[in-house]
Amino acid sequence: MCPSPHPSGRRWDGSHVSTSRRRSLRVDPDSGSRLLRCAVNGSCRECGNLVEWYVRSNERLVRLHPQELPVSQVPKACRWHISSGVAHPAGDGSGWCRLPHALLCPARAAPPSVPQLSGLRRSMAIRTRRLLDAGALAPLAAPPDSPPAGATACRPARPIVQLLYVRYLAFRPVDEIQCVAQTRRRRRCPATLLSPGAPGGTWSLAPVNATSGQLTLPSDVMAVYSLSALPYQEQLRWRAQRCLQHAAALTAGDMAVADWEPFDPFRHHAHIHTRLPTHGRRPGRSGPALRRARS
Template sequence: MQISPHSASRLLRCGQRDRCRACGNRIEWYTRGTDPHQRSVRLHPGEVPAARVPAACRWHVSSGVAYPAGDGSRWCRLPHAAVCPARDADPACADLSGLRRALSVTTRRLIDAGAFTPTPAQDHSMPVGADARVCRPARPVVQLLYVRYLASRPVEEIRCVAQTRRRHRCTSALLTSAAAAGMWKLMPVTAASGQLALPADVMTVYDLSRLPYNEQLRWRAQRCPQHAATPAAADLAVTDWEPFDPLRHHEHIHPRLPVGARRPRPHGGMRQAARP
């Protein structure tokens, strides 16, 4: 098990509970034990009979770390994507149709109760309407402290990870009207400063480099302004930042600015920044 060294609660980085943004059902995040980059995998919270799960979808958890393939027992874990009702059914997982239907019923109940709003299944990088937020990348690349990270959700939806007094996760967003915002820019396609850029390629980056150092630390710790002023507050979730790699994350490279960005000047030069 890994422990967050900067958390007041010494938060264990294993089995972090969350909800799927597409269907609203509960999921658990685990670090992949075979991944040198320590990326996470979303697993269904419960175990299922291994005989009903295709070999390629079997996972097991040992010491708080998830490993692909089963551990030899009759039970295993499986990725949430295999049974997510918001995705197309996989023919290889036909034996899991009952679990998929149960999750679909839960999704419908959450929607009817107003507790969940599904994320539209569309390309957030292409303009499809007048709403400026529709053109925002679903997983934007954010630059802070001279490092580029891949966010797990749009900039406006990145939530604070601190624990409130009622022992719930804070619902405040990092991007507030009271704090300085970053700027959308077109930058060379690199993982971080100092690396060679891919030839003739540019990408959309939400740049926080111009913000004060303390503000960039707040974004890196994923805390709202209120909880940034109270460092003793415990963390209830692990930060969502994933180090950006242009080769592994090429599908998240967008060569155009979001809607509302400034266009090229008529007499040369491009204003490559736009406020959110």
């Protein structure tokens, strides 16, 4: 005979029955993003290893190594810590710290200041080689954070895009910027922002400055993919990094953070191109218009 619980919420001896209320993790319906974590997982486009995106105190994004390391293995100038979901470039006084992925990326030159991390860097290079051999990672002709090797390379790997009167540095070429929305199969949307059914921007040569409030540097002009001529709603779609289908679907969540980095001519001087792209047809710009821009 199995005893049945008393309907009054007390045991047979009269003591109270303590029950824990189950609470499910939910997202506010009015939230603009459906990301439940402050650290967004992803993979490096250059080496294919796992990274975590965090927001810094200046609202910029930083890629960190997904694992913590002992502070004895990391130089003091390279230590990072996470506090309340925000990444800070310093130690927190504990015996563990985080490390930027740029110091460990096998696709980049090894910095001379961190020789003690050569073992971890070597293991990441082995994983990159396995991805290349399996065809899961496409080899890059040149790292995105380095200037082009030859003068004929006119397709910027990280172009400068101007939208909503602000200039940003994109992490991918213009025709490869991917939508960040979540599909019904809980995967990232494979569509790109630049599609045949959507208006595109125009390439033009502009003075080397970040925004309209900064002084122009005493150097040459730079190539900028301008979206200022597009309607306001279209520029908002590019800023939210959503394709045409998911721009209208307000219920679709985000699978990644929009990878727009505010352009700084001093920090991003290596990505400044003084010529207009010539490889392939540029959307939104015809031949006569291109000749007028070059003249």
